[in-house]
Amino acid sequence: MPEVQTIISEASGAKADLHIRHGDKINFGNLRLEARATPGHTDGCMTFLLQTKTAGFAFTGDTLLIRGCGRTDFQQGNARLLYKNVHEQIFTLPGDTFVCPGHDYKSRNVSTVEEERRFNPRLTKPVDEFVHLMDNLGLPYPKKIDVAVPGNMVCGVQDGA
Template sequence: MAFTGDALLIRGCGRTDFQLGSSNTLYLSVHSKIFTLPDDCLLYPAHDYTGQTVTTVEEEKRLNPRLSKSLKEFVEIMSNLNLPYPKQIDHALPANLVCGLQDMPGNQH
């Protein structure tokens, strides 16, 4: 089994239009790290909006409407999602970028 976070979602993937995102990097990472696992490997995403909790490498390679495409097609899809700007991203992004490091003893920012 593997935990995919927000990189690979069930029949989807994380956004790449903010937080230093890169469609190229996401695609290459999923294809080189996750899609090279055995086809029957269970994948658990960080969340799902439809109540699904698990998928497999084989299912996502075959059925994922974004990541089953070529790199060029994937980048085009991700460039044209036209999703709304997340309401709390201006507060969450700075915290995500330091990953809680500001609270570590001896940390010098």
């Protein structure tokens, strides 16, 4: 659809129609997203804030998951940076802001800033404990990542496909 544009953070280094930075606003319909840079899982990670008349939402991607967070042991992962950005850019939002993560392994869809501030088992730890935990998760290397990352860098559109 020619009227649909792909958007990604400038910091990702990926191709897209539009590149955005921290603080940029994205208008669509009668709504507006505010982009906040929240690198740590990858350099390009952003959280998008949406304020409606009745509620606030934070679309956190893989930066902040429900009772968890994105791993920081591959691509440009940086546990200390992820911790700082979650605390400074997401946990400072009003407590009743809904947290909508990029995915969830247990079919949960939504949490709130207050719930994650209180109950996230990783991000309630002191920063040094968090970094130690994230550096020692011992997770396997994702099987498809060497295919998926080059695809992501061109927003899934491969030349000659």
